[in-house]
Amino acid sequence: MELLAARPLAxxxxxxxxATEVGAEAAARVGAAQARLSALLEAGELxxxxxxxxxxxxxxxxYDPLEGRQAxxxxxxxxxxxxxxxxxxxxxxxWRLPCLYEGEDLDDLSTRLGMARDEITARHAATEHxxxxxxxxxxxxxxxxxxxxxxxxxxxxxxxxVPQGSVAIANGLTVIYPFESPxxxxxxxxxxxxxFDAARDAPALLSAGDRVRFAPVDRPEFDxxxxxxxxxxxxxxxxxxxxx
Amino acid sequence: xxxxxxxxRAGARSLLQDTGFRGGRGTxxxxxxxxxxxxxxxxxxxxxxxxxxAAIEAALMPPALRAEGGAVRLALxxxxxxxxxxxxxxxxxxxxxxxLHPGETLALKLDPGCPVALIGIGGAIALPRALGSHATLAxxxxxxxxxxxxxxxxxxxxxxxxxxxxxxxxxxxxPATGPxxxxxxxxxxxxxEDAMATFFGTDYTVGAExxxxxxxxxxxxxxxxxxxxxxxxxxxxxxxxxxPGSGQPIVLLADAQTTGGYxxxxxxxxxxxxxxxxxxxxxxxxxEAVTVEQAEDAARARRAELDRIAQAIVPANAGRIDPxxxxxxxxxxxxxxxxxxxxxAAHPEPEDRP
Numbered sequence: 001m002e003l004l005a006a007r008p009l010a011x012x013x014x015x016x017x018x019a020t021e022v023g024a025e026a027a028a029r030v031g032a033a034q035a036r037l038s039a040l041l042e043a044g045e046l047x048x049x050x051x052x053x054x055x056x057x058x059x060x061x062x063y064d065p066l067e068g069r070q071a072x073x074x075x076x077x078x079x080x081x082x083x084x085x086x087x088x089x090x091x092x093x094x095w096r097l098p099c100l101y102e103g104e105d106l107d108d109l110s111t112r113l114g115m116a117r118d119e120i121t122a123r124h125a126a127t128e129h130x131x132x133x134x135x136x137x138x139x140x141x142x143x144x145x146x147x148x149x150x151x152x153x154x155x156x157x158x159x160x161x162v163p164q165g166s167v168a169i170a171n172g173l174t175v176i177y178p179f180e181s182p183x184x185x186x187x188x189x190x191x192x193x194x195x196f197d198a199a200r201d202a203p204a205l206l207s208a209g210d211r212v213r214f215a216p217v218d219r220p221e222f223d224x225x226x227x228x229x230x231x232x233x234x235x236x237x238x239x240x241x242x243x244x
Numbered sequence: 245x246x247x248x249x250x251x252x253r254a255g256a257r258s259l260l261q262d263t264g265f266r267g268g269r270g271t272x273x274x275x276x277x278x279x280x281x282x283x284x285x286x287x288x289x290x291x292x293x294x295x296x297x298a299a300i301e302a303a304l305m306p307p308a309l310r311a312e313g314g315a316v317r318l319a320l321x322x323x324x325x326x327x328x329x330x331x332x333x334x335x336x337x338x339x340x341x342x343x344l345h346p347g348e349t350l351a352l353k354l355d356p357g358c359p360v361a362l363i364g365i366g367g368a369i370a371l372p373r374a375l376g377s378h379a380t381l382a383x384x385x386x387x388x389x390x391x392x393x394x395x396x397x398x399x400x401x402x403x404x405x406x407x408x409x410x411x412x413x414x415x416x417x418x419p420a421t422g423p424x425x426x427x428x429x430x431x432x433x434x435x436x437e438d439a440m441a442t443f444f445g446t447d448y449t450v451g452a453e454x455x456x457x458x459x460x461x462x463x464x465x466x467x468x469x470x471x472x473x474x475x476x477x478x479x480x481x482x483x484x485x486x487x488p489g490s491g492q493p494i495v496l497l498a499d500a501q502t503t504g505g506y507x508x509x510x511x512x513x514x515x516x517x518x519x520x521x522x523x524x525x526x527x528x529x530x531x532e533a534v535t536v537e538q539a540e541d542a543a544r545a546r547r548a549e550l551d552r553i554a555q556a557i558v559p560a561n562a563g564r565i566d567p568x569x570x571x572x573x574x575x576x577x578x579x580x581x582x583x584x585x586x587x588x589a590a591h592p593e594p595e596d597r598p
Contacts, residue, residue: 012511051266051269066543066544135501
């Protein structure tokens with residue numbers, strides 16, 4: 001694939017732009033490039049490289065300027081990508097995450113989208129969401145694949161406090177807020193599963209390339225699950241199914 | 245019970261920080277870590293630590309510290325002055341390593357206009373690491389305490405410290421001057437030529453809404469090109485200067501989110517990031533454009549300079565009486581008190597403070 005641009009973040013990092021539009025095609029390019037660059041990094045073939053982070057259309061490579069030069073890294077990455085083909089995600093896990101569809105913005109969304117609350121939640125729950133990237137907050141998944149008719153920009157006035165676990169949509173994507181945070185997305189519901197736990201070997205539950213389906217739960221079930229996770233008696237891994 | 249450093253008063257925002265988390269950016273975890281990496285590096289060299297050892301980053305109102313269960317070796321970063329109380333009251337200055345003995349208490353003061361400063365801790369900290377680090381990211385509960393240090397928190401050490409006397413650098417670093425250097429981009433094309441010229445040619449003022457995530461700058465509005473003020477979110481590194489629709493730039497710092505959707509006009513070079521840590525709201529700054537190669541050369545030159553400074557560690561009290569030595573020799577008895585200011589809040593600093 002072609003490297004569209006290498007954009008420097010001074011002497012700390014460089015962003016490799018691989019696509020221009022968010023979607024499954026971009027995810028395939030970024031996913032394949034990430035796999036290739038991770039392998040090179042692991043093999044020590046990117047001098048000075050420290051770690052990679054993945055966004056929708058680009059990968060950012062962080063490096064130590066005392067150990068390597070950006071010009072050399074860009075040349076190696078450009079050459080490596082030339083013989084790397086885009087590939088739809090393979091090996092990602094399928095998650096069935098519980099969701100209490102009683103979000104603060106359902107009525108507002110019903111008006112904006114011209115769709116009944118029940119239809120919004122039913123169609124959202126019937127969708128398989130693809131995790132494009134983890135970012136913004138530790139463990140926060142940006143997921144694509146919203147059904148037609150769900151197109152809505154961010155709220156004009158962001159909330160100063162979006163509750164932990166909020167499942168929210170904007171710009172054709174769904175996110176789950178792993179922590180309370182300011183945020184401008186429209187809240188559909190609440191997921192009781194902790195998405196980031198520093199005590200786990202892999203603190204972030206989800207990875208780019210994973211797929212997520214939301215399983216509607218009622219208030220008593222949500223409360224029961226939230227309490228079980230808070231007490232450490234429920235294992236978030238049980239929501240994952242083998243890839244199909 | 246082994247040696248531990250106790251915060252008898254936590255201060256306004258005292259955080260355990262080191263060189264930051266490793267390998268977490270792909271899952272939304274910023275590196276975090278100390279804002280002033282040059283000071284962290286030098287303090288760790290002064291203490292004989294590994295270069296990535298953790299220190300306490302204090303802000304606005306520093307903590308009060310006590311050694312319990314054994315002596316603890318400490319070193320004060322630039323902007324801090326301390327007073328030890330106990331059997332051997334004495335002042336300690338910036339860039340000084342000293343041993344806090346069990347029962348002694350250290351009171352600290354931040355220089356006016358200095359927003360944050362580091363307190364280096366000698367020896368190995370006996371706390372678990374997350375993502376290879378003792379750093380703190382409170383909003384994700386990451387770090388040994390998962391939050392700012394509180395009153396009574398104790399930092400346990402693997403072993404009690406010895407007391408080789410107070411030490412300092414023969415030639416501590418002098419504060420850098422001149423513009424803050426930055427590399428244009430990653431999204432230079434999202435700005436008009438006028439905006440680029442303004443950014444690299446006008447004074448900006450540090451805004452009040454500044455924290456470890458970012459530093460808001462106030463100054464002339466920067467106009468976006470026809471590409472607009474939104475991009476597809478991409479990666480961020482500390483130093484990136486994002487410009488939202490308001491046209492007022494924000495320099496992203498250690499705790500900034502790992503991806504962002506605003507165009508970034510430029511990125512402050514690594515060698516000048518520590519200088520941002522020393523700027524307080526109301527201070528002014530100006531940017532100068534450099535290339536990636538120049539930024540890399542500056543990083544290497546800075547490391548060489550720090551290593552030169554770290555090579556010459558000398559006794560801190562050269563040329564004056566060492567009250568502790570007198571105390572130990574039992575020559576001076578209580579007269580020792582007369583040699584040291586013991587109510588430092590009102591007492592002038594000794595003129596030979598390093």
